[in-house]
Amino acid sequence: MDATVDTDTDTNAAPHSPEAFDALEQLVGVNLARLRAERQLSLDALARASGVSRAMLAQIESARSVPSIKVLCKVAAALKVSVAAFLRRHATNGFEHLPAERSTRVVSANGRYSARPLYPNDESAVAEFHELRIAPLHTEAGVRRAPGTTVNLVVSDGTLEVSVHDRRQLLATGDAIVFDADQPHSLRNPGDTEARAFRVTLRAETPPRWDVPAAGATREEAVRDRALD
Known part of the structure; x- marks a missing residue:
């Protein structure tokens, strides 16, 4: 018997829905505020260390802005964590003890x-x-x-x-x-x-779909066949 659990963190929000983006903003903001507090850094101090403006950091923490990967990389480097640390859901303190x-x-x-x-x-x-x-x-x-x-x-x-x-x-x-x-x-x-x-x-990654037109098929026919598939 195998122990596997498949659950979604947000089953009601589509991946690209406004609700999903709102949840992402909240998650990144909460984690940034937590990481900064753990290191006893003010917004000004983190801004100087990362090169990201204080205003931008404040917007991220208050979930008013989703930062770019470039911005997250700068902040992560300053905090000495991986970018993935901003996306943790299961470890509010940066780790989870499993007794x-x-x-x-x-x-x-x-x-x-x-x-x-x-x-x-x-x-x-x-x-x-x-x-x-x-x-x-x-x-x-x-x-x-x-x-x-x-x-x-x-x-x-x-x-x-x-x-x-x-x-x-x-x-x-x-x-x-x-x-x-x-x-x-x-x-x-x-x-x-x-x-x-x-x-x-x-787990297997979902592979990309490689559309190979049949011999002699036009691009338009290939697109049509893909839509009907």
Whole structure:
């Protein structure tokens, strides 16, 4: 049984709707104000350090303006954070502590396999990070994911046999493997003690649509066919 949660942070607002932009302005503003306060910087001090005017910084913090990437890069450099720090939703203090005793561990029906999410699972994530536990002599079939999804797995304790289609790879403690998760795959613990592993699942990116006109087709025909698709 796999522990994956897919949720949207704002299911009511379309990606390019006015509501979505308002939410983005608010998010960037709140995070900028928090980061500046943590560093005990005044607006004037941050303006001098970043080269961004005090007026612009005040507009960003009050959610009256969405800054350009260039402006955000300047401010991020001055605050010594990544640009992504302005877009955090799950970590109001810049980090989120995930105590082991309060974690949600998903256990298979027979109790011989479990997965614990090691990332905030209340919002959609490009990468999923799990701790796995596999009982002795147990085989757990993997859940096939969308094409382009990859798994990076490292064994932290014991041994694991990873099967992808009809190919098998035995992993000892410390060994790692990367494989395509859209293929039939499974994990087997061949040992007589519990095996543990850490798994990172990288979700597939939506590929661009490459429109290749049929031989002899005109550009207008290609556009028409794309609209009907």
